[in-house]
Amino acid sequence: MLERFLQQTHFTSQEDFIKNFKVNVPENFNFGYDVVDAWAAEDPGKQALLWTNDQGACIHFSYADLKKYTDQTASYFQSLGIGRGDKVMLILKRRYEFWFSIIALHKLGAVVIPATHLLTKKDIIYRCHAATIKMIVAAGETVITTHISDALPDCPSVEKVVSVGPEIPEGYEDFHKGITDAAPFVRPELVNTNDDISLMYFTSGTTGEPKMVAHDFTYPLGHIVTGSFWHNLHPDSLHLTIADTGWGKAVWGKLYGQMIAGATVFVYDHEKFTPADILQKIHDYKITSLCAPPTIYRFLIREDLSKYDLSSLEYCTTAGEALNYSVYETFYKITGIRLMEGFGQTETTLTLATFPWMEPKPGSMGVPNPQYDIDLIKPDGRRAEDGEQGQIVVRTDKGKPLGLFKEYYRAPELTADAWHDGIYYTGDVAWRDEDGYYWFVGRADDVIKSSGYRIGPFEVESALMTHPAVVECAITGVPDEIRGQVVKATIILAKDYKDKADEKLVKELQDHVKKVTAPYKYPRVIEFVDELPKTISGKIRRVEIRQKDNQ
DSSP: OHHHHBSOOOOSSHHHHHHHOOBOOOTTOOHIIIIIIHHHHHOTTSEEEEEEETTSOEEEEEHHHHHHHHHHHHHHHHHTTOOTTOEEEEEOTTOTHHHHHHHHHHHHTOEEEEOOTTOOHHHHHHHHHHHTOOEEEEEEOHHHHHHHHHHGGGOTTOOEEEEEEEOOOTTOEEHHHHHHSOOOOOOOSOOOOTTSEEEEEEOOOSSSSOOEEEEETTHHHHTHIIIIIISOOOTTOEEEEOOOTTSTHHHHHTTHHHHHHTOEEEEEEOSSOOHHHHHHHHHHHTOOEEEOOHHHHHHHTTSOGGGSOOTTOOEEEEOSSOOOHHHHHHHHHHHSOOEEEEEEOTTSSEEEEOOTTSOOOTTOOBEEOTTSOEEEEOTTSSBOOTTOEEEEEEEOTTOOOTTSOOEETTOHHHHHHHEETTEEEEEEEEEEOTTSOEEEEEEGGGOEEETTEEEOHHHHHHHHTTSTTEEEEEEEEEEETTTEEEEEEEEEEOGGGGGGOSHHHHHHHHHHHHHHSOGGGSOSEEEEOSOOOBOTTSOBOHHHHHHHHHO
């Protein structure tokens, strides 16, 4: 399959990758037809999806199966009035119907809006109005359908609501009956152009209302690098990315790049994350490739790994936060596998990564993906030198890179604010070392300016998290007459330390940070709390902490 899109499919060095990586983009590319159906024609028995759940179910889907079910789903959605450009929201957790639905909607030229099952009535109303959503497809669970039903009177654009079960509430269409009874699918004459919107995500809204990030139909091709050259997948790979389908990480790790590479996508549909269950799945199904945030690896290495046969694992990747060296080292000692980091945004595909031919530097995001012209720009507009902090930007003066978003939908002023004069500003601050590796500092809005120093919250948070007393923390700046700002740590304590929240523990934590990172970065102010303000996706709203401190 790679040969359909790449002139060269194997690389031996970063220089080779930069020089020779090029994607051939077909006219009117459509992932449903040009990847899924192409695999079904080329190798119909090849396993596309291996779906399991925490109730013991296990279903194998070949590419022939996936073509059959996505065609049935597309025909069914057509009968409900869905066609090119219509917006459909999917609230499907890790149900296999997510794969049926998203691929079917691609085949119709519709716009897919994946969403988390954690949405409240207010969130659903906001999304339906913002995007003019025409249909919602959801898991039939009371906790989900109640919020949808409560929202519907205030969502006039929604014409149909579909449940995949087990419950089919009154007024909801029955997904499985619908696809079973569907007429033979007839492909529309013109499904899409490359420039049409195919996928939209609502950002997590750490500083304001969620924005609608719109991607065009070529976006899946941007994930060739994700699947083949970061996850390092091949046609015999069985890959598990730990992510809910409501978040962008799902299409990063459970769909596009993996299927283009010919790997089998492994899905574990579970209600509660349990490290032992993940290890058991690797053991039982001989999973070869794993991608998860560093926090997940922190939990995994706390288990007795000798109880599991992990010898099938060939390659492991991580993203979402900086990787602590101790986690890297412990995992490497136990498994012999180096954790390879990567970085990107909802607005992009993988932009920075540690690739197979590179030596990883734990904590570094790696080097630029050759699809993107990455640079660092300082607040005064000049290019940051090695060792200097700057905002990560993508230069687009030579054209829009494959994988970069199309726009913030219906928000031209927000698009122009982030993307102007041939530069897309990511809002993330990093520095680059002499070897060209990038190191994350924090969001531009979150960087603390204290006594002439620029301090990123990420590094201080990572240092604090290595202390056993700290379960979770957020680093912010608070105003200070002398220093401008000082570092504040808002901390949730571990159960064993709840009754020790005194000045002695404050001093211990401050000294710990001074030892782990540069002494000037230690938190001069520490507050112990029971919870941190977060977005619906679980990201900490540091802006809320700052607002409270500035009152």
